Amino acid sequence: MARAPTSLVLFALCALVVGCADLEARRSYRAGTEALDRGESQRAVAELERAAALAPEISAIQNHLGIAYEETGRTDDALLAYQRAVDLDCDNRAAESNLRELRARRVDEPRPDDLRSSPDGEEPNTGQGASR
16 A cells, blocks of 8 residues: 655645634634624624634734724724735725724824823923923
8 A cells, every 4th residue: 555655644734724724714703703793892802813813814804803903992903903904905995994094083082191281280291391
């Protein structure tokens, strides 16, 4: 009986493992997307992070992960995920739009430093003309 060459066996095992990882990534992506649809943002993050770990090259996963991050208030992570999605697929219009819109919203948001006032109720010190 002839035996298969070791390289052929290794190739078959690698294909099987990659296929399983791809199947798990798809399952996690689908579960994460469904969780987003139900408003379960924390669950969506967990599922989509798993999908992204298994298939980091899939732009749609990164885009949905960005949405989930944004819904949980993790805007820095959302920006990174949207940027990865666009980097992976420059034709991903949804990710491009999400990235552009989040950047625009962040520019319009007040920074925490802008909201602070001094303990005596005076205007915050901007550093202009201040002396110690």
